[in-house]
Amino acid sequence: MNFLLTVLGLLVTGGFWQVAIQETALLLLPALGGVISERSGVVNIAMEGMMLAGAFAAVVCDLAWHNPWLAALAAILAGGFMALIHAVISIRFRADQIISGIAINIFAAGMTVFLLDKIYGVEGIGHVPPNFLLPTLNIPGLNQIPLLGQALFQQNIVVYIAIIVLILTNVVLFRTRLGLRLRAVGEHPQAADTAGINVYALRYGAVITSGLLSGLAGAFLSIGIVNTFVPNMTGGRGYIALAAMIFGKWTPLGATLACLIFGVGTAIYDSNSTLHFSPYLLNMLPYVLTIAVLAGLVGKSVPPAADGIPYEPGSH
C-alpha cells in the first residue's frame, strides 16, 4: 500500500515525467527507425549496435572537436554506416536478417571497446565538458506550467527532434507516395517490382534511415544524457525499441505509446532512492514489461507480410 502511494506520488512529480519523457525519446528514435525498416520488409535487430556506435562516435568527436553538433552528425553517420552494412548483407546478399543484425551488434560492441583501448589506452576516455554537451532547451513561459512544464518544455533538444521525427514518419508513411511505395515493398515486393518500383533502393533507404535515427539516439545518450562512453552503455535499449515497435503494431504512434510505457518504467527505476527496492530487481522492470507486453497485450500483431524475406526477382 505504501509502495502504491509512493508511486502515485511520483506520478505527479514533474521531475519524474521529465525522466520518463527523456527515456521515451531515447527509445523512440530507434523504434521509429525499426518501424521504417521493417515496413519496407527488412528485419532490423541491430538498433542496439547502431546506437552504440553512434554513442561512441559522438563522444570521441566531441572530445576532439569540442562541438556537440558535429559530434551528433558523426554519430548519425556512424549509425548509418552500421546500417549500410546490415543493408548490404540483408538486401544484396539476401542473408538471414536476424543473424546479420546480431553480427552487427557483436561487431559494434567489440569494435567500440577495441577502439576505446586503442585511442585512449589506460587513462580512459574521460568526460565531455558540460558546455559541449547537447543542450537542453528551456521554452520560456511554457516551462513554468506545473508538472507539464518540467516534463515537456525543459527537455534536451533531441527530445524535440524526436517529436518532429515522429510526426514526419507518420505523415510520410501513410500520406505520401513514398510511404505508399515503402509499405507496398514490405507487403509484396514482387508486386511492387512488377509495378516498376525499385524495391532495393527503397529498402536500402529505409534501413539506412533506421541507422541514422539510432545513431542520433546514441549521441543523445552519450553527449546529452550522460557525458561519456562506457562499454555496452546502451544496455539493451535497442532491443526494447524493437519490442516497442512490435507492441505498436509497426505504427509510429503505437511505438510511441510503447516507448512511453517503458520510459515510465525507467523513471521508476531512477526514483529508486525514494522506493528502496533492490536495484537489480528494479533494473529488470523494462525487460519484464517487454515480455508481459509480448505475452499478453500484443496478441495478433501482424508484421508486414514480406518482413524478413529477402527479395528475389522472378520468385513468384
Add this chain to the structure above:
Amino acid sequence: MSTETHETSQRISGEPIPFAVEMRHITKTWPGIVADDDVSLQVRKGEILALVGENGAGKSTLMNILYGLLRPDSGEIFINGKHVQLHGPRDAIALGIGMVHQHFMLIPVLSVSENIVLGLEPVRPGDLYDDAAAAKAIRELSERYGLNIDPHARTGDLPVGLQQRVEILKVLYRGADILILDEPTAVLTPQETNDLFKVLRGLLQQGKTIIFITHKLREVLEISDSITVLRRGRVVGHLITKDTNEEEIARSMVGREVVLRVEKKPATPGPVALGVDDLTVKSERGLPAVRNLSFELHAGEILGIAGVEGNGQSELVEAVAGMRPAASGHIYLNGRDITALGARNVRDAGIAHIPEDRRSSGLILNYSIKDNTIFGRQRSGGFSWRSIVLRLAAILEWARRIISDFDVRPPQPDVPVRTLSGGNQQKVIIGRELLSQPTVLLASQPTRGVDIGAIEFIHSQLVAHRDAGAAILLVSAELEEIRSLSDRIAVMYEGRIVSFEPANAPEERLGLLMAGGGRQQEHLSA
C-alpha cells in the same frame, strides 16, 4: 492439318506492316536446364495469340522475358517493328506492354485504387498521394472498358474474379496496348470466363493486342486467332485457330496421341465408409467455407467433387483429414465419429490424404525420398519403436517398395525430394498414401503439375485401389479428370453441394452448376 507458319507480315499496298510483338530466337537457361530453347513467335495488332503448352513448357518464362522481368540469354524482341532492349518491367510498361499474372500481383492490405496506381501514383505537392484523383481515373477506365469496380474496396476482401479485374485495370491504367495474360481462367467459373472473354473482345476492338497463356484447349479454340505451341522449351508448332482442332493441338503439346479417358469397369460400391453430416468449416479468415454440407462415400467408389477452386473444397478436405477443425457437424469413418480427431489420429484410423499442394504440405523438400515416405506416419508401429526411436531398416524397406511399385525416378532413397520432377514427387506421395492400405483416400488435385505419362499412371492406380475396395474422394479443378475418374460427381459451389450428378453428366450441365447453376450474375461481394 495445316501448320502454317507466319512469315513476316501481310503486305498491303507494298508496305509490310510490322507485327505488334515479335520475339526471335529467344533462349533462356536455368542451372541444368534450358527453359526456352530458340523460341520465336509473332502476333499481329488487334489479334489474340494463344501460347499453349503443358506445365514446364516454358510459356511463363517466355512471357516474363517479354515483360522485362527476366533477361534472355540470347535472342531479340521487336515491338511494332522496332528492336527493343528490356531492362525491367519499367521498360516494358513504357513500350505499352502490360502483364496480368497468374499469381496476382496485388497487395491485399491496400485499396483497389492504391493497387492500380502503384508506381504511377497521382500526387499533390509535397509528395502527398492524391487518392481522389486516383479514384477518378479508375472510374473513367472502368466505364471505358466495361470493368466495374469500387476503387476504395480493400483488395484482399474481393472475390477472385474481381481481383483479376483489378489486375487488368492495372495494365490499362498504364496505357498498355499489348496485354499478356498468364492462365487467366485458372481461377474463374465458366460464367466469369465468359465475362472475361467479352472484355477481351472489347479490348481487341479498341486496337489492343493480346497474348494469352493457357493449357485449356476449349478456350484456345474459342477466343484466339492464332496459336503457338511450346513443348519442353521448344516451339513445336504455329497454328491458325480456325484451321485446327482440339486433338491436333493436344497432339502438338504432348507429342503423341493422348488418352483422354481412363479405362475402368463400372464400380461396385460397398457400405458407407465416410459419412459427412451437416458439416460447417471456417476458412483461414474466419468466414464459413463449407456450409452444412453432407454426403456419403461408399467403399469401392470414387466420388468426384467438381467445382472452381475457392468454393470450399480445400477446407472440406482439410476438415476430413483432421487438419482443420469443424465449426459444427460430424464426420464418420465406418460409423465412428472422427470429427474431433487430429490429423495424426485420422491418418492412423485409415484415412490417407494426397494434399493439393505437394510442395508446401505433402513433402519436406529437403528430406530424402526415404524420409518423406514415412511423413505423417512416423509414429506408427511399423516405423518406430514405441513412437520413440525410428526403425531405420523398416523405413528403408518401405521406401524401396514405394520407389519400385510407383516407378519413382531416380530410384535412390537418399536423394532429396526437391530434386525430383513434379510427377515423381507426386508419385512419392501417392505411393506412400496408397500403400498404407487406406479405408478412405482423399485425393486433392492429384495430377496438378504432373506430366501426362505420370497422369495416366496415377489415374490407373486410383482406379485399381477403388477396385480393391478403397473409398476415394477426388477433388480436382480439372473437369476432365473428374468426369473420367468419378463414379459419381458432387458439384460444390460456395461451400455447399448444389447437386449430385451421375458420372456421365454433360459438361455444360456441370459447368452451369459449378457457376451457381441458374443463379443470376456473379456475386459482387465475398
Add this chain to the structure above:
Amino acid sequence: MAVPTTPTEQRRLPEPPTITKRALSIGRAIGSPVGAVIFAFVLGAIVVAATGSDPFLAYGDLLCGGIGLFCPTNVYPGFQISETLVYATPLILAGLAVAIAFKASLFNIGAEGQLILGAIATTVVGIKLANWPGWILLPLVLLAGTLAGAVWGGIVGVLKATVGAHEVVTTIMLNYVAQFLLEDLIVGGPLQAPGQSSVTAPIGKGAQLGRLVPQSGTFLGLPGGVYRVHAGLFVALAAAVIFWFLLQRTVFGYELRSVGQSTRAARYAGISVPRTIIMTMLISGAFAGLAGAVAISGLRHSLTDIYRSETTGFDAITVALLGQNAAIGTVIAAIFLAALHIGGQFMQGDAGVSSNLVDALQALILFCIAANFVRSLKLRLPALRQMPPSKSKEAPGVAAVATDTEPSATPNVKETT
C-alpha cells in the same frame, strides 16, 4: 518455322561426372563455414595492419594461445590447449542448445540467460546439499542446472506457441532478467557468502566435476594444478552424442526437424507445431542450463558476477552456425571459437593487439555465414514469424493455382548459388 524432330527431352546442359559431383557437394558443405572463416581472417589481418600492429605476429599468437602451435619456447602448449578446452566445454553445450533450436527454425538467443539460471540452480543445490556424497550429489546438481535452463527456455517456447511472441525478443529480454536476477542474488543478496562480496560460497566437494590432470605433481613441465580442464568436457561430448541421436534417430527429432522445415507440412502430417516448439525450447534450454551447471561444477565451484562480461550465449550462435547445426560440427566449431578467444587473450599480452579483435573476427564470420546460410536453406518456408501465421498475404486467387512453374523432369537441378 520447321517443327524440330520430335524433341523427347528438354535440352539439358552437360553435367560434370559423378566423382566431381560428390567432391563438389562435400566441398560445398564445408566450403561455407571454412570460406567464411578464411574471409574473416583476411579482413582481420587488414584491420590489424591498419592499426599499426603486425598481423603475422597477431595470428601466430592466436595459433599458439589457442591450440599450442608454433609457440615460443617459454610458452607451454599443453597449458594453452587445456585453457581452450576449458573455454570450449560450456560452449559446446551452449552451441548444441542453439543448434537444436535452429533445427526447428527457432532462434534461441537466450542461451546466456538459460546458462545463468543453470549456474544458479547448480550452485544453490551444491551449497545446500554440500555434505551429500558425490555419486548422488553430482548428478543432482547437473540435473538441477539442466532443469533450470529448461524452464527458462520453456517460458520462451510457451510464449511463442500460445501467443506467437517472437522468440528473438523474449530470449534477449530473459537474458537481461537472468543477469539481474544473478546480481540481485549475489551482490549483497541472499546467496552472497558471508564476509565476501559478489560471490557465493563454494559448492560441496561432491558436486564438483574432477580435473582431468592430476593436481599434484607436474605434467608437461608445469605443476598439475595449473591445468583446469575438467570432466565437464566428457559431459559435453556425451551431450553431443545425445544431440545427434535425438535429432536423427528418434521420432521426436524427426518431428522437430519437420517443423523446422515447414510448419504447413507439419500440420498435414499431424505434428502438433505448438507442442513441438515448446518441447524444443525446453530441450534447448536444458542444454544451455547444463552448460552453466558444468561451468560451476567443473571450473568455478561458486557463483560470481562474471556473467556481466561473458559472451558464451552469443558465441554459441556463431558456433551453431559454423557447425551447421550438426553434432560434430558444433563440437569442432566450439573448440575453434574457444581457441580464438584464448588465443586472443594471449595475443593481447604478447602482440599488444586488443582481444576485441576476436569479437570483430567473430562478427565477420557471422556476416559471411549469414550470407551463405540462407542460400543453403533457401527452400525452407519462413518460420520466423509470429503465430497464428499471417498467411492471408496471398489473395484468394493465388492459393488456388499452384501449378509447377519450374522446369520439369530434372533430377539434377542444382541450387542456384
